Amino acid sequence: MFSWLGTDDRRRKDPEVFQTVSDGLKKLYKTKLLPLEEHYKFHEFHSPALEDADFDNKPMVLLVGQYSTGKTTFIRYLLEQDFPGMRIGPEPTTDSFIAVMQGDVEGVVPGNALVVDPKKPFRKLNAFGNAFLNRFVCAQLPNPVLESISVIDTPGILSGEKQRISRGYDFAAVLEWFAERVDRIILLFDAHKLDISDEFSEVIKALKNHEDKMRVVLNKADQIETQQLMRVYGALMWSLGKIVNTPEVIRVYIGSFWSHPLLIPDNRKLFEAEEQDLFRDIQSLPRNAALRKLNDLIKRARLAKVHAYIISSLKKEMPSMFGKDNKKKELVNNLGDIYARIEREHQISPGDFPNLRKMQDQLQAQDFSKFQPLKSKLLETVEDMLANDIAQLMVLVRQEESQRPTQMVKGGAFEGTLHGPFGHGYGEGAGEGIDDAEWVVARDKPMYDEIFYTLSPVDGKITGANAKKEMVRSKLPNTVLGKIWKLADIDKDGMLDDEEFALANHLIKVKLEGHELPNELPSHLLPPSKRKITE
Numbered sequence: 001m002f003s004w005l006g007t008d009d010r011r012r013k014d015p016e017v018f019q020t021v022s023d024g025l026k027k028l029y030k031t032k033l034l035p036l037e038e039h040y041k042f043h044e045f046h047s048p049a050l051e052d053a054d055f056d057n058k059p060m061v062l063l064v065g066q067y068s069t070g071k072t073t074f075i076r077y078l079l080e081q082d083f084p085g086m087r088i089g090p091e092p093t094t095d096s097f098i099a100v101m102q103g104d105v106e107g108v109v110p111g112n113a114l115v116v117d118p119k120k121p122f123r124k125l126n127a128f129g130n131a132f133l134n135r136f137v138c139a140q141l142p143n144p145v146l147e148s149i150s151v152i153d154t155p156g157i158l159s160g161e162k163q164r165i166s167r168g169y170d171f172a173a174v175l176e177w178f179a180e181r182v183d184r185i186i187l188l189f190d191a192h193k194l195d196i197s198d199e200f201s202e203v204i205k206a207l208k209n210h211e212d213k214m215r216v217v218l219n220k221a222d223q224i225e226t227q228q229l230m231r232v233y234g235a236l237m238w239s240l241g242k243i244v245n246t247p248e249v250i251r252v253y254i255g256s257f258w259s260h261p262l263l264i265p266d267n268r269k270l271f272e273a274e275e276q277d278l279f280r281d282i283q284s285l286p287r288n289a290a291l292r293k294l295n296d297l298i299k300r301a302r303l304a305k306v307h308a309y310i311i312s313s314l315k316k317e318m319p320s321m322f323g324k325d326n327k328k329k330e331l332v333n334n335l336g337d338i339y340a341r342i343e344r345e346h347q348i349s350p351g352d353f354p355n356l357r358k359m360q361d362q363l364q365a366q367d368f369s370k371f372q373p374l375k376s377k378l379l380e381t382v383e384d385m386l387a388n389d390i391a392q393l394m395v396l397v398r399q400e401e402s403q404r405p406t407q408m409v410k411g412g413a414f415e416g417t418l419h420g421p422f423g424h425g426y427g428e429g430a431g432e433g434i435d436d437a438e439w440v441v442a443r444d445k446p447m448y449d450e451i452f453y454t455l456s457p458v459d460g461k462i463t464g465a466n467a468k469k470e471m472v473r474s475k476l477p478n479t480v481l482g483k484i485w486k487l488a489d490i491d492k493d494g495m496l497d498d499e500e501f502a503l504a505n506h507l508i509k510v511k512l513e514g515h516e517l518p519n520e521l522p523s524h525l526l527p528p529s530k531r532k533i534t535e
Contacts, residue, residue, distance in 0.1 A: 021290040021400050022055045024393050025297055029055075032385040033301050036378045040311045040371075042304050045362050046354065047180055048124035050300075054181060055293060057121040058102075059285035060150045062178050064207075065188035066200055067156025070219040074188065074257045075100055075151050078282075080412045084108045084139040096135045097174070098153040103140025111136030121181060128177075131168030144411025148286045152178060157200045171199070172206040179210045180300075183285045183292050187216045191224050191232050196239050204243045208355075209299070211244065215251050215281065222256035222263050222271065229254070229267065253278045279414055286407040290397050298390060301382055306352050309342045310335075310359070312374035324369065332363050429515025430507070434524045441499075441506045441525065448502040461495040467504070474508045480517070484508060487521045490530045499527035 029050055036042070043049055063071040072086055083100050085108050099114075099122070109117075111133035115126040125136065135155070154175065179185055185207060196204075207214065218236060221229055233254065240250055255271040255278070256262060262271070285292075314331055318324060331338070339353050408414075433440025455466040464485075471481050488504035489496060496504060503525060511517055523531075 021294070021393060021396050024396060025055050025293055026052055028385055028389055028393070029297060032381050032389070033297070033304060036308055036382050037304050039375060039378055040304075040308045041366075042307050044366075045307060045359070046303060047177070047300070048127060051118075051121070051123055053119060053121040053123070057181075058148065058150050059183040059289045059292070060152060060178075060181065061184045061186060061282065061285070062152045062154070062175075062182040063186050063188060064154055064175065064203060065157065066190070066193065066197060069156070069188040069190040069193070070257060071156070071188050072153055074186075074217070074219070075153055077257045077259060078151070078413050079143050079145050080259075081141070081143055083141050083143075085137055086139070095155050096137055097132075097155065099136075099138040100146065100151045100153060101138055101140055102143065102146035102150070104142060106141045107139075109138040109140065114138050125174075125177065128169050128174055132174060135169075145409055145414065147411070148407070148409040149183075149282070152182065157197060157203060172202050175203055176206045179207050179213070180296065183213065183289060184282065185210060185214045187214060189216065189218050189236060191218055191221045191229065194232060194235055194239060196243065201243050211248075211250070214244075215253065215278070216240065217257065217278070218252055218254045219257055221254045221267070222265070225264060226266050283409045283414060286409065287401065290400060294390065294393060294397060298386065301386055302352050303354065305379060305382055306342070306348055307354065308374070308379060309346060309348075310338065310354075311371050313338050313342060314363075314368055315371040315373050318368050318371075328363075328368050331368070332360050335360050335363070429510050429513065430518045430522060430525065432510075434522065436524070439524075439528055441502050441527070444506065444509075445498075445502045448505045449498055451505075452498050452501045457498075461493075461497050462501065464494055464496075467496050467501065471504065471508065474512060476508065476511060480511060481508075483517055484511070487517070490521070490526065499529060503527060 034049060037049065063074060065071050076082060076086065079100075083098075084106050085096070085098055099120075101120075111125075112130075114120055114122050114136065115133065116123070120138070122136075122138075126133065155171075157171075187204070216236070218233065221232075224232065233252070236252065237249065240252075244250060253274045254267075255274045257275070262268060317327065317331055319327055336356055339350075339356065342348060343350060343353070451470060452462065455462045455470060467485075468481075471484070474481070476484075484504055484507045487507060488500045490500060490503075506525070507517060
């Protein structure tokens with residue numbers, strides 16, 4: 001159990017006691033941020049109020065992409081199991097939002113039942129109405145992957161005005177709601193269909209402010225040749241650069257995420273390395289979940305604070321009796337100037353302000369006379385939360401992480417390459433010869449011996465200075481050569497015998513071929529005569 005005490009005694013007489021970071025976040029939100037949100041109608045403009053389930057739920061991964069990019073197949077690949085309601089095909093098959101979650105028995109929970117379940121983080125989705133809820137289900141099944149994360153499958157994004165209108169609900173707004181609450185957003189692209197439709201572009205823009213959660217997967221990359229793949233990758237980066245207005249490049253993973261044979265296996269090693277990188281990213285989500293929720297609460301608090309300044313400024317400008325309608329139109333049209341004034345007066349970053357055009361549209365339907373004037377006490381409470389409580393809670397996050405065992409996603413595709421010869425890089429680089437009875441360095445030792453005896457060995461050993469003259473010819477940095485020396489000088493006498501010298505050259509070869517050096521020398525690389533020393 002963790003406890004911490006705020007620095008302001010007037011603010012809190014007794015220390016707050018929290019069982020978990022999650023409890024701390026809930027209490028801070030309900031007692032400090034929620035009153036500010038309710039006072040200035042934050043929920044009508046931006047995001048519904050958070051509930052306990054939003055703080056308690058497992059990490060979620062949201063899959064977004066145009067139809068037939070392999071979203072549902074990607075989930076099937078991770079789980080290594082079909083899930084209820086799954087449909088796969090080249091046509092637009094998934095026409096619903098499907099939350100794939102852990103359950104004791106397989107089954108499907110319809111949307112209307114899902115939004116009244118207090119244990120699920122979806123209650124506030126009822127605001128999108130029956131048109132959406134009829135297209136929202138929860139697929140439950142027992143699966144080891146789902147014990148750590150949940151996955152949200154989405155309808156394929158189409159092009160054309162007709163399809164966009166016929167949805168019956170605001171597709172981009174629903175995705176934005178999910179984006180605020182998930183831990184990772186994966187955008188899937190088909191290597192054969194890189195065109196980004198109007199709706200897809202609109203969706204990506206709706207995910208703005210969540211770029212830190214976004215990853216891109218270029219799927220079905222095994223269906224094109226290497227030269228074409230390079231061109232496709234370049235075209236994808238160019239297209240994304242036009243839509244995602246950030247100076248940083250979004251991480252793109254290239255691969256073929258299904259269990260069928262590779263059509264063109266030329267880039268197999270690349271696909272394996274990319275898959276491992278993506279899997280490591282997903283596996284880290286449970287470990288970083290508390291930190292992500294803390295980060296999202298800070299973002300929400302900053303937006304709520306700015307929203308309060310905007311609403312109170314509009315209230316201040318409104319006349320008390322006559323000309324309210326004309327003044328309202330004037331204020332909405334000049335909202336950009338109000339933004340600039342608030343930015344100057346309160347030293348707020350421009351990035352903290354809500355989208356100007358969207359805010360203007362929302363204000364048209366509001367009654368400005370019902371807005372509240374500035375209430376300093378509410379804002380001071382949120383400022384205090386950001387300045388003191390969050391800092392204390394950050395310490396709790398680290399303490400909680402250190403006291404828990406390493407949390408990682410397990411099972412399914414994540415287990416397939418962990419052990420045995422099909423692990424990434426098995427039998428390659430420093431792992432070459434791992435299953436051979438003979439010492440792998442012995443293959444090239446005669447060549448290394450010729451060099452060794454030209455370096456004036458004394459009593460069968462060469463000095464560090466003489467070894468250095470030969471090793472620097474590899475043109476590797478001194479830091480790398482120093483690591484190779486530590487690995488090769490097994491008896492730590494500051495000299496190398498013929499076997500140690502051969503081992504050093506073998507490790508140089510491993511590094512020059514583009515592989516990483518091990519932190520400790522694997523047992524199969526130990527020279528036969530030195531194996532008794534290490535035992």
